[in-house]
Amino acid sequence: MLPSKLASILIVEDEVPWQEIYQDMLQDKYALTFAGTLQQAEAALSSNRFDLAIIDPGLDLRDRSNLDGIKVIKRIATLDSPVPVVVVTGDKTRVQADDPQLNGFIAAVIEKSAPVAKVTQAVETILKSPIAKSAETVEAVLNISRAQNRWRYLSRPAPGVTGYEAFKQVVNQLLRLTNADVAHLLVPTDSELEIIVATGQDEGRTFRINDSVTGRAYRTRESINLGDARSDPEYKPPVKAPQMNSELVFPVQRGNEIVGVLNIESQRYHAFGEWHKELMSAFADLAVLMAQNERRQREVEALQFIARELLRSALNLDMVWQSILGRGLEMINADIGFLATKEDYKRLRIKAATKEHVQGQLLDIDTSVAGLAVRSELPQRIDDVFNDERTSLFRDSLDPIVLSVLAVPIQLDNQTIGVLNFESKSPHAFTAEDEKLILFLNDYASLAMRMERQAREQADYEGIRKQNTLAAKFLHNGGTPICNIRDWLDEIRPDEFSELKEQFPNIALVISYIRKSTIPLITLVNQLYDQVVQEVSLISIDVNATIQSAIADALSMEREYAVNIVTQLAPDLPRTLANDSLKDVFVELLQNAIEAMRSAGEIQIGTELLPNNTIRVWVSDTGEGMTPIVRQHAFNSGFTTKNRSAGMHGLGLSWCKQFIETTCKGSIYVEHTEPGKGTTMALILPACANNIKNSAFPQH
Amino acid sequence: MLDEQRKKVLVIEDDPNRRQLYYRALELANYWVLEANRLRDSDRTGQDDDEKVLSVMHQIGRHFFHAAVIDLSLIKEDAQNRAGQEALTVINNYKEGTKCIVISQYGKDEDVREAWRVRGAYDYLPKRTYSRETFLVLVESAVKEAELRINAMLTKFSYYILVDVSARTQAQEKLKSGGSEEIRSIVDEALRHYFPYDLQCKSATFESICIGDVQHCLLLIKLWSRYLGGALELRVGSREACQFRQIALVAGGKKSGVDFKVCEIDPRDKLVGLVEYLSSATIEEFASVQPEQDEE
Numbered sequence: 001m002l003p004s005k006l007a008s009i010l011i012v013e014d015e016v017p018w019q020e021i022y023q024d025m026l027q028d029k030y031a032l033t034f035a036g037t038l039q040q041a042e043a044a045l046s047s048n049r050f051d052l053a054i055i056d057p058g059l060d061l062r063d064r065s066n067l068d069g070i071k072v073i074k075r076i077a078t079l080d081s082p083v084p085v086v087v088v089t090g091d092k093t094r095v096q097a098d099d100p101q102l103n104g105f106i107a108a109v110i111e112k113s114a115p116v117a118k119v120t121q122a123v124e125t126i127l128k129s130p131i132a133k134s135a136e137t138v139e140a141v142l143n144i145s146r147a148q149n150r151w152r153y154l155s156r157p158a159p160g161v162t163g164y165e166a167f168k169q170v171v172n173q174l175l176r177l178t179n180a181d182v183a184h185l186l187v188p189t190d191s192e193l194e195i196i197v198a199t200g201q202d203e204g205r206t207f208r209i210n211d212s213v214t215g216r217a218y219r220t221r222e223s224i225n226l227g228d229a230r231s232d233p234e235y236k237p238p239v240k241a242p243q244m245n246s247e248l249v250f251p252v253q254r255g256n257e258i259v260g261v262l263n264i265e266s267q268r269y270h271a272f273g274e275w276h277k278e279l280m281s282a283f284a285d286l287a288v289l290m291a292q293n294e295r296r297q298r299e300v301e302a303l304q305f306i307a308r309e310l311l312r313s314a315l316n317l318d319m320v321w322q323s324i325l326g327r328g329l330e331m332i333n334a335d336i337g338f339l340a341t342k343e344d345y346k347r348l349r350i351k352a353a354t355k356e357h358v359q360g361q362l363l364d365i366d367t368s369v370a371g372l373a374v375r376s377e378l379p380q381r382i383d384d385v386f387n388d389e390r391t392s393l394f395r396d397s398l399d400p401i402v403l404s405v406l407a408v409p410i411q412l413d414n415q416t417i418g419v420l421n422f423e424s425k426s427p428h429a430f431t432a433e434d435e436k437l438i439l440f441l442n443d444y445a446s447l448a449m450r451m452e453r454q455a456r457e458q459a460d461y462e463g464i465r466k467q468n469t470l471a472a473k474f475l476h477n478g479g480t481p482i483c484n485i486r487d488w489l490d491e492i493r494p495d496e497f498s499e500l501k502e503q504f505p506n507i508a509l510v511i512s513y514i515r516k517s518t519i520p521l522i523t524l525v526n527q528l529y530d531q532v533v534q535e536v537s538l539i540s541i542d543v544n545a546t547i548q549s550a551i552a553d554a555l556s557m558e559r560e561y562a563v564n565i566v567t568q569l570a571p572d573l574p575r576t577l578a579n580d581s582l583k584d585v586f587v588e589l590l591q592n593a594i595e596a597m598r599s600a601g602e603i604q605i606g607t608e609l610l611p612n613n614t615i616r617v618w619v620s621d622t623g624e625g626m627t628p629i630v631r632q633h634a635f636n637s638g639f640t641t642k643n644r645s646a647g648m649h650g651l652g653l654s655w656c657k658q659f660i661e662t663t664c665k666g667s668i669y670v671e672h673t674e675p676g677k678g679t680t681m682a683l684i685l686p687a688c689a690n691n692i693k694n695s696a697f698p699q700h
Numbered sequence: 701m702l703d704e705q706r707k708k709v710l711v712i713e714d715d716p717n718r719r720q721l722y723y724r725a726l727e728l729a730n731y732w733v734l735e736a737n738r739l740r741d742s743d744r745t746g747q748d749d750d751e752k753v754l755s756v757m758h759q760i761g762r763h764f765f766h767a768a769v770i771d772l773s774l775i776k777e778d779a780q781n782r783a784g785q786e787a788l789t790v791i792n793n794y795k796e797g798t799k800c801i802v803i804s805q806y807g808k809d810e811d812v813r814e815a816w817r818v819r820g821a822y823d824y825l826p827k828r829t830y831s832r833e834t835f836l837v838l839v840e841s842a843v844k845e846a847e848l849r850i851n852a853m854l855t856k857f858s859y860y861i862l863v864d865v866s867a868r869t870q871a872q873e874k875l876k877s878g879g880s881e882e883i884r885s886i887v888d889e890a891l892r893h894y895f896p897y898d899l900q901c902k903s904a905t906f907e908s909i910c911i912g913d914v915q916h917c918l919l920l921i922k923l924w925s926r927y928l929g930g931a932l933e934l935r936v937g938s939r940e941a942c943q944f945r946q947i948a949l950v951a952g953g954k955k956s957g958v959d960f961k962v963c964e965i966d967p968r969d970k971l972v973g974l975v976e977y978l979s980s981a982t983i984e985e986f987a988s989v990q991p992e993q994d995e996e
Contacts (some may be wrong), residue, residue, distance in 0.1 A: 480805065483827045484717050490832050491724060526828055581813050655816060655824065 113326025227270035341418035373407035550586035568606030596623025797849030799842035916941035
């Protein structure tokens with residue numbers, strides 16, 4: 001590969017949020033090609049050469065069993081020069097690594113719940129050393145196996161991560177101050193202690209807890225000072241180091257809990273005294289403090305990550321559940337866990353789980369600790385499941401290997417909607433602090449739930465809108481032909497029809513039936529128009545505010561008139577369902593009033609709430625008034641007796657009437673008029689609840 | 701035959717079925733109806749291949765209309781298209797007093813508001829409440845109002861530029877009588893009552909006629925009148941020459957669609973004008989005639 005050329009990566013991923021994640025992470029350093037389907041991937045593979053492929057096995061969100069991604073890998077396996085593959089999946093079990101066809105091509109399998117940085121690391125590692133193609137190698141390099149992170153407060157950070165450097169400093173300082181030759185920091189794994197930081201070459205070495213000096217200190221929680229270490233039968237000398245003669249072991253405690261062991265050794269006999277012990281005690285505290293800080297930092301990062309994921313995948317709850325569970329497991333260093341949501345009043349459904357549980361499985365609320373948390377709406381931390389009275393009623397149905405459980409309910413709007421449940425095969429696995437952390441995490445779970453609910457509401461709304469768009473399309477395309485039938489039938493004049501009746505009675509009969517049938521059809525179309533299509537475009541409107549804005553508009557259009565507009569707007573007026581055209585109605589009424597007054601005068605515009613929950617709007621002027629004929633035809637389109645060329649708005653009022661009656665379901669009328677004195681126009685609009693818009697039609 | 705008594709209505713509607721409905725109703729009510737189904741010539745027409753049906757731009761370029769009936773949506777497949785609104789603007793930009801009646805579709809209240817508030821529609825008729833009677837009443841009131849406007853505008857028109865610039869000296873010499881002022885007044889008077897609006901494809905040339913042994917000269921002006929929607933020729937010259945020409949036309953009688961009128965206005969009785977309507981001529985024929993350059 002030429003240095004100037006970017007390594008090219010094929011990304012086979014159907015979910016857009018993940019595509020975006022990859023784009024953000026990798027686009028600066030690599031040339032990316034995205035494929036969302038099997039076909040796209042195959043097309044890309046046949047037209048380009050890639051240095052690496054990142055593949056999601058499932059390429060159809062709607063179909064969980066879709067394994068098109070695996071087909072892509074198989075296709076890669078048939079290439080002349082196969083491309084190393086990094087599989088990124090929400091469910092590791094879907095990639096059968098033992099499939100002989102795939103083996104050797106999959107360089108790494110990374111779960112989507114793991115930090116995304118792991119993908120970057122994997123990509124970098126593979127592209128730097130093309131030999132490292134087997135899954136095991138990369139796993140080792142990435143150190144992503146959580147089993148190694150058993151130790152809960154001094155977990156072993158990956159090299160290069162701040163925490164490790166901090167511990168290394170602690171151990172080095174300790175070595176310098178105590179004049180010792182070797183110093184170690186050990187953390188417990190299942191039945192052993194593992195050296196996570198060493199000044200020598202012992203990192204990664206393990207000691208059995210029941211057969212080592214450090215193990216003894218861990219067991220007894222007492223410091224051990226050996227002046228002649230080799231005389232102790234449990235003493236294990238360090239690897240590749242000169243012979244050591246004295247050893248000081250100090251348990252690292254956090255509160256009442258023992259979390260690790262510090263150990264120094266010297267070639268001298270009786271090298272350590274009380275002073276060294278005090279020093280060790282201080283360093284042990286320091287190590288705990290640093291571990292706590294490091295852990296907090298990781299927690300913050302984890303929560304930030306969750307927040308990011310929430311934003312990225314707000315519509316894909318499964319992904320969020322998986323991610324939250326993954327973070328939870330990491331935060332409290334648990335191995336087994338599941339996230340379940342309430343299915344109905346007596347069952348929970350597992351939405352995300354580690355391999356010990358089955359996703360989609362139903363749990364009985366009455367016979368599980370998770371159910372206990374849901375019923376009580378309180379976190380349940382049980383240190384010894386088989387000796388706790390809370391589980392006494394359903395002990396028979398519990399998994400015999402699970403000894404401690406932490407179940408924290410997920411709440412949304414004061415209602416328990418689910419539970420985050422962690423389990424351990426050892427007793428006393430969870431602390432009060434874990435409980436708090438998970439409570440905190442559950443806020444994100446409920447946030448996700450809320451977002452999902454909103455998304456669903458939005459989807460419902462979109463659904464309604466789609467239906468209405470369909471209805472509008474029907475009216476637009478279907479309404480006209482139906483009107484055409486009516487109007488063409490209308491073209492047959494009565495005399496023509498009677499003539500036809502005489503000559504062709506049969507045809508006349510057919511025509512009269514067609515005519516009769518169109519009437520209900522037209523009525524139906526009109527009803528559809530009134531009820532469905534109009535409603536979508538309606539929003540709740542503040543009548544007073546609309547009037548204020550209409551006054552401004554009307555005055556700006558009619559500068560030459562010196563009119564005084566007085567408003568009498570009722571406070572706390574409910575809103576009405578209409579659309580922006582309502583303003584034009586007011587503008588029209590105001591303009592008519594201004595014109596009617598010719599010169600100066602006063603216009604009053606007011607609103608009031610009537611007892612029958614309707615809004616009355618009136619506009620009165622001191623203008624020329626209307627004659628009875630004008631009044632009779634005021635709202636008729638095309639029948640106006642006004643001289644329109646002089647600027648009168650015959651169309652305006654007919655349009656207003658049409659709009660107010662069909663769209664707003666209100667009415668408009670001439671309330672009072674007296675020639676020479678003035679006119680009062682009135683509008684009745686139905687009032688609606690102030691919050692109706694939010695509930696029925698979310699605004700976008 | 702051009703009929704200046706019939707009022708012109710332009711029907712703009714892409715649905716042939718609906719367009720026929722308006723056409724029939726208006727035709728029976730004795731309007732001169734022209735049809736358009738798209739805004740520009742280049743716009744697609746769908747399956748509508750009636751040759752009489754042209755674009756709005758085409759029709760409005762050749763004709764003045766008293767009223768236009770406009771369907772706001774001119775592309776069936778695209779409910780959002782603005783072609784109808786644009787047509788409304790195009791027509792109103794001519795400022796000839798053409799009144800536009802908008803026929804609104806279902807669910808298109810907003811469009812009506814725009815047509816009326818922004819683009820100056822005269823009136824509207826929703827399809828759902830359409831009836832032949834309402835429609836005709838609307839058109840009648842629109843046409844009446846357009847006529848008021850036309851009468852107010854009649855006196856604003858003048859043609860002296862045409863005569864003065866292109867053939868003033870020639871005209872004076874060749875016609876051997878009268879001055880440019882007289883020629884202008886003849887032309888003005890002859891055209892004023894018939895062609896109040898923009899006349900296109902103007903040209904002024906000379907025509908020689910031999911009456912016995914005497915050569916007579918006529919100033920020949922070819923015009924397209926949008927008001928009439930047709931072509932016309934105006935000849936100005938001595939009474940003798942004009943009458944000779946008129947007799948020849950009457951006697952010939954074969955030139956189909958020719959109508960003429962002699963205007964006797966000149967007080968000194970030296971010059972008269974003869975107007976011919978050429979109903980068979982198209983605007984394209986006139987476009988090819990360029991005004992003759994003054995040889996001086």
